[in-house]
Amino acid sequence: MSELLGVENLRKVFPVRASAGEPAGDLVAVDDVSFTLPPGGSLAVVGESGSGKTTVARMVVGLETPTAGRITLDGESREAARAGRGARKARARQIQMVFQDPYTSLDSRQTIEGAIEELLRAHFDWDAARRRERVAELLDQVGLDKRQGGARPRALSGGQRQRAAIARALALEPRLLILDEAVAALDVSVQAQIINLLTDLRAETGVAYLFISHDLGVVRQISDDCVVMHRGRVVEAGRTTAVLDDPQDAYTRRLLSAVPRPGWVPRRRATSGASV
Amino acid sequence: MTAVTSTPVTASPPSRLRRWRKADPVLILSVLWCALAILVAVAAPLLAPYDPSQTDILAAAQGLSAQHWFGTDEVGRDIFTRVLYGARLSLLGPVLVVVIATAAGTALAIAAVWFGGWFDRLLTRVLDIAFAFPPLLLAVLSVVLFGPGLTAPVVALAVAYTPYIARVVRSAALRERHLPYIESCTLAGLSGPRICVRHILPNVLPLVRAQAVTSLGSSLLDLGAISFVGLGIQPPSAEWGLMVADGRTALLNGSPQESLAAGFMIIITVVAFNMLGERLAERAEVRA
Numbered sequence: 001m002s003e004l005l006g007v008e009n010l011r012k013v014f015p016v017r018a019s020a021g022e023p024a025g026d027l028v029a030v031d032d033v034s035f036t037l038p039p040g041g042s043l044a045v046v047g048e049s050g051s052g053k054t055t056v057a058r059m060v061v062g063l064e065t066p067t068a069g070r071i072t073l074d075g076e077s078r079e080a081a082r083a084g085r086g087a088r089k090a091r092a093r094q095i096q097m098v099f100q101d102p103y104t105s106l107d108s109r110q111t112i113e114g115a116i117e118e119l120l121r122a123h124f125d126w127d128a129a130r131r132r133e134r135v136a137e138l139l140d141q142v143g144l145d146k147r148q149g150g151a152r153p154r155a156l157s158g159g160q161r162q163r164a165a166i167a168r169a170l171a172l173e174p175r176l177l178i179l180d181e182a183v184a185a186l187d188v189s190v191q192a193q194i195i196n197l198l199t200d201l202r203a204e205t206g207v208a209y210l211f212i213s214h215d216l217g218v219v220r221q222i223s224d225d226c227v228v229m230h231r232g233r234v235v236e237a238g239r240t241t242a243v244l245d246d247p248q249d250a251y252t253r254r255l256l257s258a259v260p261r262p263g264w265v266p267r268r269r270a271t272s273g274a275s276v
Numbered sequence: 277m278t279a280v281t282s283t284p285v286t287a288s289p290p291s292r293l294r295r296w297r298k299a300d301p302v303l304i305l306s307v308l309w310c311a312l313a314i315l316v317a318v319a320a321p322l323l324a325p326y327d328p329s330q331t332d333i334l335a336a337a338q339g340l341s342a343q344h345w346f347g348t349d350e351v352g353r354d355i356f357t358r359v360l361y362g363a364r365l366s367l368l369g370p371v372l373v374v375v376i377a378t379a380a381g382t383a384l385a386i387a388a389v390w391f392g393g394w395f396d397r398l399l400t401r402v403l404d405i406a407f408a409f410p411p412l413l414l415a416v417l418s419v420v421l422f423g424p425g426l427t428a429p430v431v432a433l434a435v436a437y438t439p440y441i442a443r444v445v446r447s448a449a450l451r452e453r454h455l456p457y458i459e460s461c462t463l464a465g466l467s468g469p470r471i472c473v474r475h476i477l478p479n480v481l482p483l484v485r486a487q488a489v490t491s492l493g494s495s496l497l498d499l500g501a502i503s504f505v506g507l508g509i510q511p512p513s514a515e516w517g518l519m520v521a522d523g524r525t526a527l528l529n530g531s532p533q534e535s536l537a538a539g540f541m542i543i544i545t546v547v548a549f550n551m552l553g554e555r556l557a558e559r560a561e562v563r564a
Contacts, residue, residue, distance in 0.1 A: 061463060063459060085467065088465045089465040090465075091465065092464050092465030093465070095463075096463060099460065100456075104455045105455075105456040105457050105460055106457055106460075107461075107475050107478075107479070108457075108479070109478045109479060118474075119465075168464075172464065
């Protein structure tokens with residue numbers, strides 16, 4: 001199978017300063033994580049808060065430098081070329097990211113159109129008419145109308161902002177889109193709309209997704225493959241349906257048992273009820 | 277999605293008007309006074325009844341009258357005329373100080389936040405040291421370098437005010453720097469200077485504006501003090517701080533109008549700038 005993104009033995013250690021009663025030491029956020037993602041594929045990284053999944057995403061996109069390990073895109077190392085304007089822009093066109101909080105991931109002083117147009121202007125040698133056309137096309141793709149495109153984020157709902165953030169990320173036609181808890185801050189009904197949108201966009205554009213989430217229900221809908229992380233390590237990996245339907249690892253089973261569903265009783269309540 | 281026309285998309289002119297109408301009288305008075313002071317400074321030759329430097333020894337040290345609203349000084353110059361003309365140098369100085377200090381302070385603060393690391397630490401230390409220098413001491417040193425006049429106190433105060441602006445802007449810019457939208461600009465391959473100028477700067481601008489207006493008030497006061505002790509503008513120029521000093525002899529002789537008129541102008545203008553700055557700061561806080 002061909003490979004778009006390759007992550008090998010990735011490790012990230014944060015030095016921790018000494019504080020009240022705690023000695024200084026190292027926090028191993030990510031420990032020996034490896035996975036691959038085919039072109040146009042969709043891989044979910046699942047885990048609870050503090051499992052290191054977001055750190056993995058930040059290293060892949062280049063916001064954090066790995067302590068050890070290798071990240072490759074199309075077989076080429078991501079760290080290789082850092083400096084220079086050309087390299088910076090080339091990197092930007094490879095991988096884009098959508099953040100969790102749509103309230104802070106857009107510049108509140110820029111209209112949605114303005115934000116998209118700024119990227120087009122920085123990356124492509126197009127005239128104004130061509131840029132306008134592309135902005136309209138992107139807005140249409142994510143389901144925002146003309147009026148919303150001309151609005152500032154303040155005037156839009158969380159779901160609309162997240163659509164805007166997706167449009168902006170897709171403007172550079174990246175090969176890989178990282179979605180870091182991209183639907184976690186949204187209402188369930190809006191979540192469903194955004195997930196449908198993401199599914200459609202992948203089919204239309206062939207972009208690959210690296211989907212970071214703690215929500216197994218969402219993961220099932222959006223990803224082909226998934227990696228379960230716990231305390232910085234990969235505890236289970238495979239096809240999403242296989243992992244979620246027939247979990248092999250104890251931690252995955254615990255995660256699954258914590259998903260609310262009809263007839264579900266939270267474990268702590270159940271045990272305390274039994275002891276009475 | 278159906279068109280819902282009732283929701284305003286951006287801040288439209290009516291809502292801005294409504295905000296102004298809701299504004300308190302103090303704010304309106306402050307704005308009016310500042311506007312008036314600037315108008316007087318620009319149009320002094322048109323408004324003033326006399327020549328500010330024309331002496332009339334026969335009409336010296338007169339009290340208030342229909343010919344001389346604020347009376348005349350010891351050499352018979354019309355005090356009202358000199359108060360109007362005084363607005364020019366008295367306001368030009370603070371404007372120059374604030375423009376230089378705001379530009380320098382904001383640029384340093386954003387650069388420090390952007391580069392971080394040793395550059396930020398160094399700048400913070402240098403600012404801490406700069407805070408320890410009283411503006412008046414700097415003004416004295418500056419007079420040694422530049423000689424008396426407008427340049428020396430303006431340079432001194434610009435240097436003295438830069439740390440104040442830089443400190444406020446730095447903390448605001450630091451907050452913006454770590455918001456995801458700045459990270460997403462970095463990821464989009466935008467250059468550092470562009471992110472600083474087009475994204476961080478506009479987002480801290482309301483605070484910069486508030487700080488600049490407040491600084492106008494305090495630098496007006498400081499420049500007046502420097503002129504008063506004779507290190508700034510020199511006679512026979514008309515400037516409020518200088519006029520307060522010029523009126524001292526007359527004050528002791530029982531005719532305080534020159535010192536009072538100039539002093540009154542300084543106080544009211546400083547208060548107006550301070551009130552305005554304070555309101556702008558409140559508004560900037562609400563935004564953030």
